[in-house]
Amino acid sequence: MASMSVKHAIAAAKKLRSLQERFNPGGSDIYPALMGDEAITALIPSGNPLSVHILMFTRALREQGTDEQYEKFGRRADNNEIIGTFAQTELGHGTYLRGLEARADYDRGTEEFVLNTPKLSSYKWWPGGLGQTCNYCIFVAQLYIDNEAKGMAMFVVQIRDEETHMPLPGVHVGEIGKKMGLNGVNNGFLGLKDYRVPRLNMLMRHQQVLPDGRFVKSPVSQVSYFPMVFVRCMVARQNSNYLAQAATIATRYSVIRRQSPIEEGQPEPKILEHLTQQMKVIPEIVTAVVYRLAAANLQNMYNETAEAVYRKDFSRLPELHALACILKVATSYDSTYGIERLRQACGGHGYLTAGNLGNIFAMAAPACTYEGENSVLYLQVGKILMKNWSQVLAGRELMPSMAYISECSKMTSFPQWTGSWECLLKAIQYACVGSIRLAFQSYNARVQSAQSQTAAVNYSGLELTKAAELHGRSYVAGNFYQQIVNSPNKHQRSPQFQKVLENMLELHLIQIFFRHLGDILRFIRITEDEISALQRRLEEVLKELRPDAVAITDAFDFNDKILSSALGCYDGNVYERLFEAALKHPLNRKSVPDFFEAHLKPFMKENADNAKKSKL
Ligand SMILES: CCCCCCCCCCCCCCCCC/C=C/C(=O)SCCNC(=O)CCNC(=O)[C@H](O)C(C)(C)COP(=O)(O)OP(=O)(O)OC[C@H]1O[C@@H](n2cnc3c(N)ncnc32)[C@H](O)[C@@H]1OP(=O)(O)O
Numbered sequence: 258m259a260s261m262s263v264k265h266a267i268a269a270a271k272k273l274r275s276l277q278e279r280f281n282p283g284g285s286d287i288y289p290a291l292m293g294d295e296a297i298t299a300l301i302p303s304g305n306p307l308s309v310h311i312l313m314f315t316r317a318l319r320e321q322g323t324d325e326q327y328e329k330f331g332r333r334a335d336n337n338e339i340i341g342t343f344a345q346t347e348l349g350h351g352t353y354l355r356g357l358e359a360r361a362d363y364d365r366g367t368e369e370f371v372l373n374t375p376k377l378s379s380y381k382w383w384p385g386g387l388g389q390t391c392n393y394c395i396f397v398a399q400l401y402i403d404n405e406a407k408g409m410a411m412f413v414v415q416i417r418d419e420e421t422h423m424p425l426p427g428v429h430v431g432e433i434g435k436k437m438g439l440n441g442v443n444n445g446f447l448g449l450k451d452y453r454v455p456r457l458n459m460l461m462r463h464q465q466v467l468p469d470g471r472f473v474k475s476p477v478s479q480v481s482y483f484p485m486v487f488v489r490c491m492v493a494r495q496n497s498n499y500l501a502q503a504a505t506i507a508t509r510y511s512v513i514r515r516q517s518p519i520e521e522g523q524p525e526p527k528i529l530e531h532l533t534q535q536m537k538v539i540p541e542i543v544t545a546v547v548y549r550l551a552a553a554n555l556q557n558m559y560n561e562t563a564e565a566v567y568r569k570d571f572s573r574l575p576e577l578h579a580l581a582c583i584l585k586v587a588t589s590y591d592s593t594y595g596i597e598r599l600r601q602a603c604g605g606h607g608y609l610t611a612g613n614l615g616n617i618f619a620m621a622a623p624a625c626t627y628e629g630e631n632s633v634l635y636l637q638v639g640k641i642l643m644k645n646w647s648q649v650l651a652g653r654e655l656m657p658s659m660a661y662i663s664e665c666s667k668m669t670s671f672p673q674w675t676g677s678w679e680c681l682l683k684a685i686q687y688a689c690v691g692s693i694r695l696a697f698q699s700y701n702a703r704v705q706s707a708q709s710q711t712a713a714v715n716y717s718g719l720e721l722t723k724a725a726e727l728h729g730r731s732y733v734a735g736n737f738y739q740q741i742v743n744s745p746n747k748h749q750r751s752p753q754f755q756k757v758l759e760n761m762l763e764l765h766l767i768q769i770f771f772r773h774l775g776d777i778l779r780f781i782r783i784t785e786d787e788i789s790a791l792q793r794r795l796e797e798v799l800k801e802l803r804p805d806a807v808a809i810t811d812a813f814d815f816n817d818k819i820l821s822s823a824l825g826c827y828d829g830n831v832y833e834r835l836f837e838a839a840l841k842h843p844l845n846r847k848s849v850p851d852f853f854e855a856h857l858k859p860f861m862k863e864n865a866d867n868a869k870k871s872k873l
């Protein structure tokens with residue numbers, strides 16, 4: 258599996274390289290175009306052992322290294338002459354970066370760094386491709402000068418000989434073992450013992466160690482987190498793709514499979530005629546569209562911020578960090594939930610490997626963990642919301658993506674309920690701001706009672722998480738509303754297409770409303786009649802979108818090779834493909850399985866003999 262994955266990954270990397278040379282060498286907006294061509298995902302269903310090389314190793318060299326360091330290492334990495342990974346997480350630490358144990362001690366006598374993973378828990382553990390594929394890595398370590406800690410730093414470290422691929426002296430490297438998916442990625446471990454690298458192997462665009470050992474601190478320490486921000490942006494796009502693939506499979510199967518008459522005496526309908534099946538499938542189609550649009554927005558913001566950071570303008574980093582966190586969390590949580598819901602919507606056949614829904618789930622699910630575990634990133638956003646609420650109380654302006662918080666904070670009560678899209682969107686935003694206000698009261702009370710900020714964050718964690726989740730909902734729903742209702746290219750859409758988009762907006766807003774009804778009712782008075790009216794609208798819009806479900810998922814444009822699913826094949830020959838897949842199973846090569854003579858027959862015979870004896 259690993260070698261097949263590497264073979265396909267090399268083909269994908271060659272394609273990426275040619276795209277980059279054609280479009281924008283080294284630019285960041287190449288990836289969505291690449292991922293628009295889902296061959297990457299389909300060709301490598303067990304995961305891409307080069308994705309961290311491409312997404313993090315090459316970018317860290319470009320964004321964290323000096324121009325000279327890029328010339329020495331980055332160009333070769335971009336050209337795939339060397340293959341690297343991003344080795345930050347350790348066996349003992351992943352979230353708490355200040356707790357990382359790997360260390361880099363500066364030796365001014367030789368102008369080198371001595372790299373060590375002092376304990377087993379200090380071993381790098383998880384980096385993609387580290388086990389077998391990579392011969393280099395970005396090694397993230399605590400920098401020490403004269404045994405004084407200076408914070409985290411990144412080092413270019415060669416771990417294998419470029420000719421023989423043998424691990425170099427002082428390097429202990431290997432594969433960490435089987436995972437629930439992505440088993441073609443060879444996530445690895447790495448231990449270093451007194452491993453020396455030249456001073457110029459420390460990436461020094463933002464912070465430097467001078468030959469005499471003087472340390473020049475980064476103007477903004479958070480810029481060292483930038484490689485993670487990029488992948489969080491990519492995860493938002495990638496996981497919306499996974500959900501779109503699963504939605505395509507489940508939709509196509511739901512218009513092939515017939516089961517259970519709706520009216521007595523009537524023929525069995527397509528299962529998508531059942532309202533409850535529509536409620537399982539159609540909202541996931543819409544969620545995939547909603548997140549694909551939000552991820553595209555985020556990607557544009559990343560590109561703008563990356564250019565600004567290159568000009569040493571760090572002003573947009575906090576907003577990008579907040580949005581990258583919230584979208585990475587929301588997309589990975591909702592896509593993972595949605596893919597499982599779609600699997601269940603396909604009955605028993607959804608559980609077959611031939612349906613591919615399990616593998617899509619296994620590809621999507623780890624995104625809730627890597628690049629910052631979701632609950633931790635929610636707390637990150639919760640902290641940022643607390644800072645911004647302090648700004649609101651001080652009458653200061655907020656970052657654009659949080660402007661609605663200022664607006665809602667000025668409302669003494671929620672306006673008359675109308676049930677319009679604007680009303681539904683404002684209700685979600687208003688509930689978010691209400692949650693932020695309550696979280697701030699708890700958090701601030703703790704800080705005022707002399708609790709540290711870290712402790713106050715922990716003890717207010719449930720309210721901070723709720724506020725962060727509702728902020729994510731507000732941002733995503735607001736973005737979708739703008740794209741459908743106020744988009745500058747709205748007039749270029751046919752009336753029919755605009756109507757489909759508006760139906761998707763209606764469904765998304767009502768679905769989010771019902772998902773957070775409890776949170777909303779905490780701050781807004783809504784009558785039973787008003788809620789029942791929304792229930793009717795939900796049923797109505799599902800019915801309206803039913804005829805468009807196949808067309809919308811066809812528009813995702815995944816071919817059969819990408820979907821790799823007997824349930825989602827374009828020609829609809831599900832049963833033939835399921836049976837074809839079944840007959841290919843190794844157990845069907847012989848009529849009598851080997852285990853019959855070896856195990857089953859003796860077992861049954863022994864039981865029969867015992868039964869006879871007991872009768873005597
Ligand atoms: C061949 C072709 C292939 C092409 C690709 C095609 C397919 C594309 C697929 C795309 C997706 C798939 C990718 C799969 C690969 C997965 C690779 C995975 C890699 C990893 O997992 S790398 C390791 C990730 N680890 C983490 O994310 C660690 C999480 N922890 C943290 O981020 C931090 O420890 C922390 C933030 C949780 C806590 O930090 P700390 O306690 O030290 O301090 P504070 O919380 O107080 O933060 C200090 C201030 O810094 C700000 N901050 C924090 N983070 C950032 C950031 N990232 N950017 C900017 N600012 C940041 C805080 O807000 C604080 O600010 P303040 O003003 O001081 O309050």
Ligand SMILES: Cc1cc2nc3c(=O)[nH]c(=O)nc-3n(C[C@H](O)[C@H](O)[C@H](O)COP(=O)(O)OP(=O)(O)OC[C@H]3O[C@@H](n4cnc5c(N)ncnc54)[C@H](O)[C@@H]3O)c2cc1C
Pocket residue numbers: 309342343344345346349350351352353382383384385439444623626627628629630632633636
């Ligand atoms: C498929 C995959 C690929 C990966 N690829 C890479 C890679 O290429 N490079 C790399 O460096 N790493 C990689 N990682 C590692 C990944 O970044 C870490 O797993 C992630 O950062 C979480 O760290 P951890 O696993 O040590 O969990 P921990 O940090 O130990 O957290 C465990 C749990 O504790 C809780 N928790 C932790 N901190 C807090 C907190 N502050 N507040 C509240 N609760 C908390 C959360 O519930 C969390 O889930 C990968 C992981 C996976 C699964």
